[in-house]
Amino acid sequence: MQILKDFSKEYSLFLAIITYFGISHFEHTLVHTTSGNLLGLGILFVVIIYSAMSVAHHAEMLAEKFGEPYGTLILTISAVVVEIIIIVIMMMHAESPVLARDTIYSAIMLDINGLLGIAAIIGGLKYGEQPYNVDSSNSYLSMLLVAIGIAMVLPHFINPTHHDMFMLFNVVMFILLYIVFTRIQLKSHKYFFEYADKEEKCDENGVCEPHAEINAWYHAFNLVLSIIIIGMLAEILSVFMGNTLETFGLPLAIGAVGVAVISAAPELITAVRAAVDNRMQTVINIALGASLATILLTIPAVILVSRYYGLELNLSLTPIQGVMLGLTLLLSIVNFSDGETNVLEGFLHFILFVVFAFLLFV
Numbered sequence: 637m638q639i640l641k642d643f644s645k646e647y648s649l650f651l652a653i654i655t656y657f658g659i660s661h662f663e664h665t666l667v668h669t670t671s672g673n674l675l676g677l678g679i680l681f682v683v684i685i686y687s688a689m690s691v692a693h694h695a696e697m698l699a700e701k702f703g704e705p706y707g708t709l710i711l712t713i714s715a716v717v718v719e720i721i722i723i724v725i726m727m728m729h730a731e732s733p734v735l736a737r738d739t740i741y742s743a744i745m746l747d748i749n750g751l752l753g754i755a756a757i758i759g760g761l762k763y764g765e766q767p768y769n770v771d772s773s774n775s776y777l778s779m780l781l782v783a784i785g786i787a788m789v790l791p792h793f794i795n796p797t798h799h800d801m802f803m804l805f806n807v808v809m810f811i812l813l814y815i816v817f818t819r820i821q822l823k824s825h826k827y828f829f830e831y832a833d834k835e836e837k838c839d840e841n842g843v844c845e846p847h848a849e850i851n852a853w854y855h856a857f858n859l860v861l862s863i864i865i866i867g868m869l870a871e872i873l874s875v876f877m878g879n880t881l882e883t884f885g886l887p888l889a890i891g892a893v894g895v896a897v898i899s900a901a902p903e904l905i906t907a908v909r910a911a912v913d914n915r916m917q918t919v920i921n922i923a924l925g926a927s928l929a930t931i932l933l934t935i936p937a938v939i940l941v942s943r944y945y946g947l948e949l950n951l952s953l954t955p956i957q958g959v960m961l962g963l964t965l966l967l968s969i970v971n972f973s974d975g976e977t978n979v980l981e982g983f984l985h986f987i988l989f990v991v992f993a994f995l996l997f998v
Contacts, residue, residue: 639851639854642854643854643858646690646858648686648687648689648690648862649687649690649858649861649862649865651683651686651687652683652684652686652687652862652865652866652869653865655679655680655683655869656865656868656869656872659676659679659680659869659872660872662676663676663872663875666876667875667876667879670880670883673876673879673880673883674876674880676872676876677873677876677877677880680869680872680873680876681873681894681898683869684866684869684870684873684898685897685898685901687862687865687866687869688718688862688866688898688899688901688902688905689901689902689905690858690862691714691715691718691859691862691863691866691902692711692901692902692903692905692906694855694856694858694859694862695710695711695714695855695859695902695906696711696906696909697850697855698710698850698852698855698856698859699711699906699918700850701850701852701855702852706822709818709821709822709921709925710859711902711903711906711922711926712903712921712922712925712926712929713929713933714859714863714902715899715900715902715903715926715929716899716926716929716930716933716934717863718863718866718867718870718898718899718902719739719743719895719896719898719899719930719934720933720934720937720938721863721866721867721870722866722867722870722873722874722895722898722899723735723736723739723895723934723937723938724937724938724941725867725870725871725874726870726874726877726878726891726895727938727941727942727947728945728947729874729875729878730874730878730888730891731947731948732888733947733948733949733950734888734950735888735891735892736934736935736938736942736949736951737788737950737951737952737953737957738888738889738892738893739892739895739896739934740788740930740931740934740935740951741788741892741953741957741960741961742889742892742893742895742896742992743895743896743899743900743926743927743930743934744780744784744927744930744931744961744964745896745960745961745964745988745989745992746893746896746897746900746989747900747903747922747923747924747926747927747930748923748924748927748964748968748985749964749985749986749988749989749992750900750904750985750986750989751900751903751904751907751919751922751923751926752907752919752920752923752924752982752985753982753983753984753985753986753987753988753989754904754907754908754982754986755907755908755910755911755916755919755923755982756911756916756919756977756978756979756981756982756985757979757982757983757986758908758911758912758982759911759912759914759916759919759977759982760977760978760979760980760981760982761979762911762912762914763914764978765976765977765978766911766914766916766976766977766978767831767916767975767976768831768916768917768919768920768975768976768977769827769828769829769830769831769917769920769975770972770973770974770975771825771827771828771829772828772829772917772920772921772924773920773924773968773972773973774972774973775817775820775821775825775828775829776920776924776925776927776928777924777965777968777969777972779813779817779928779932780924780927780928780931780965781965782813783810783813783928783931783932784931784961784965786806786809787806787810787931787935787951788951788952788953788961789952789953789958790802791951791952792952792953800943803939803943803949803951804939804943806935806936806939807935807936807939807940810931810932810933810935810936811932811936813932814929814932814933817928817932829917829921830917831915831916831917866898870898877891877894878891887996889996890996893996900926903922903923903926906918906922907919907922907923910922916977920972924968935951956995960988960991960992960995963988964985964988967984967985967988968985971984971985
């Protein structure tokens with residue numbers, strides 16, 4: 637009975653379902669006018685972001701239930717699944733070979749420079765310095781360097797006749813990398829991704845109290861359902877977005893940023909809350925973990941989809957993207973080497989995010 641009562645309060649889910657049927661009914665009318673495309677795009681974008689907040693809420697409940705690093709792993713995988721669904725749908729509609737690359741690049745910029753930068757600024761203003769486990773940042777950054785280098789830099793130096801074989805090789809390597817890293821994160825080196833909270837109630841053996849009052853099945857069900865609804869809305873969104881970008885002569889990269897914003901919305905909300913609560917370890921796990929998951933999961937997915945549907949795919953970074961990613965990783969290596977974040981570090985990352993946004997229109 638309590639479950640039904642709680643489910644009746646899932647307003648974002650009900651709104652998303654109503655919006656889906658409403659927009660689907662009027663879609664053919666709206667797409668024929670500029671104002672109709674803008675209206676459809678605006679409504680869907682707002683509803684998807686609102687639904688993403690529901691994803692964040694249920695992921696947070698599961699995180700509280702199972703603790704770190706399981707919680708942020710659930711959140712990041714949820715966000716990446718949303719991202720993969722939207723990218724695949726938009727790839728099939730736009731038929732752009734660089735859409736996946738631009739979205740992955742935008743997601744990394746948003747996660748590391750935008751999300752982490754804002755969280756570090758907020759946390760720094762409130763607490764001065766916020767501690768975290770430096771082993772986690774080192775592990776994430778080393779994996780990011782290898783993954784980005786293999787998938788998005790090496791293709792520049794591979795003979796074009798071998799690109800297809802190299803991409804299939806990347807699928808196998810990235811799935812293997814993700815399995816190994818996840819096992820390390822959850823089993824052998826779980827302590828790398830935790831930071832002991834002195835206020836957390838644990839017994840003398842270091843075992844913390846479980847949250848028995850949280851219904852994991854309920855939150856997991858709503859999490860999956862919200863992701864499915866977002867995917868359905870994204871399919872219609874791709875039509876309005878494509879028409880709007882074409883009407884105003886805007887680059888498709890703007891659409892890629894839109895996809896990144898939608899998928900990162902749950903993470904941004906959770907990260908800001910964690911920074912306010914002085915849980916920088918959660919922020920690090922979310923920002924760097926989401927970037928890594930985006931590389932290791934999204935790239936194999938788009939490669940397989942492009943192969944299956946016969947779509948052209950280009951994952952090679954442009955010179956500007958390469959420089960921006962290089963600066964981001966270099967700054968991250970310098971900043972996240974001492975186990976504490978502050979306002980200056982957050983501000984530097986946020987400046988890179990502002991530069992990234994500016995370059996979209998240059």
